[in-house]
Amino acid sequence: MENLTADHLSRLENPHKDVFENKDINKKFPLETLGKISSGSTPWFSDFANFHAENFIIKGMSSQQKKKFFKDVKHYFWDDPYLFRICSDQIIRRCVYGQEAYDILRACLEGPTGGHHGANFTAKKGIDFMGPFLSSRENMYILVAVDYLSKWVEAKALSTNDARVVVKFLKSLFAQFGTPRAIISERRTHFCNDKFAKVMSTYGVTHRLATAYHPQTSGQVEVLNRGLKHILERTIGENRTSWSEKLKDALWAFKTAYKTPIGCTPYKLVYEKSCHLPIELEHKAYWALKHVNFDLKTTGDH
Incomplete structure (x- = not known):
């Protein structure tokens, strides 16, 4: 069926032919004021x-x-x-x-982390090397970082103790927990160098050096090192060369252990919940008794 109306309209002369100008479509939006932040002198408030x-x-x-x-x-x-x-x-x-x-x-x-710093419990960290130990899968050192408030620990087994591995460890730490306000270390060459200083400047972190006249600044790291070493010694047993394989297990034990200064475990302070083992989730009634400090052995006998 033919569309007679459309055919008829198409044959009519356009009375506005000379009135409107033929213009190309402008892909740029001409009204620049839309979406623009006002730069006037009067505050918005x-x-x-x-x-x-x-x-x-x-x-x-x-x-x-x-x-x-x-x-x-x-x-x-x-x-x-x-x-x-x-x-x-x-x-x-x-x-x-x-x-x-x-x-x-x-x-x-404009910073590399967008300025989104971690919470207050990541405000200050101490960093130090442990070792050298017996070679374990070509690893001889442990680089340890501890948060001063939450007692949260991060550690990594390394084959060397130079500035390169320190910088790589810090970048991984910042990506996971955010940038702290300050990092405290001893006056050693792997912490006092241009690479380390550049990373501190890039991420906006203050580098503080521990001194012999003020041992409290690095004391927490030293205490943690002894605790972590003690856990490792009990974990590896007689096979001293397996310490790098057992490091994560030792870290997990340290993070989920009760700390008297903070009144809870580092895991609970960081993640705001307790760390329940699978057996505790399976036996909920048993966990409920444990939570209210019942004598579990006596309760189990009845």
Whole structure:
């Protein structure tokens, strides 16, 4: 069936032929103001600041605008000379704008880790080498890192103790737990070199050196080294050359052991939950009794 209407319309003369110009499609969006951050001199929070500082309300607002204004303004407060906002997560944040806002964003996002630091329990770490030991799968050293608050331990068996393996270990540590604020080490060549300093600078981490006059700065690492060595000795038994294979088992035992200074295990402090073994998950009733400090042997006999 022929479409007579369409054929007829196609034959009509276009009265606007000379009115509209033929233009090519512009792939670039011409309206640059959309999506653009305002660069004006007036802060975005000026109305809220004027209200809290001078009890001044902007004129000309509609009833709906006033309703929204008073709903939003209650989340702000003035502490001369700054305006602060009480956010939904109950954290108080200072209101910023202009160049200061750009500087903050740049500082947070331009680093290799995006400025997303770990939680407070990863704020300070100690690092040290153990060894040399008997060769185990060509490994003779253990590089140990301990968190000063949570007592969390990371360790790796290595064949050498040079700057290259230290840098590689730190990058792996940062990728897993985030960048700490400071790393404490002794004054040894594998920690005091250009490669180590470059990594510290790149990730924004402060390098602090332990001194003989202040043994507390590296004391936790020394205590941990002794504890880890003791666990390894009991794990490997008479086969002294198998220590590199048993290192992960020793680390697991250390992380899940109760620590008196923190009142729990490092595992629970880091992951905010207890580490249950499969047998404990299988026998839930038995675990419940253990949790409330029942005498398990006496309870089992009954």
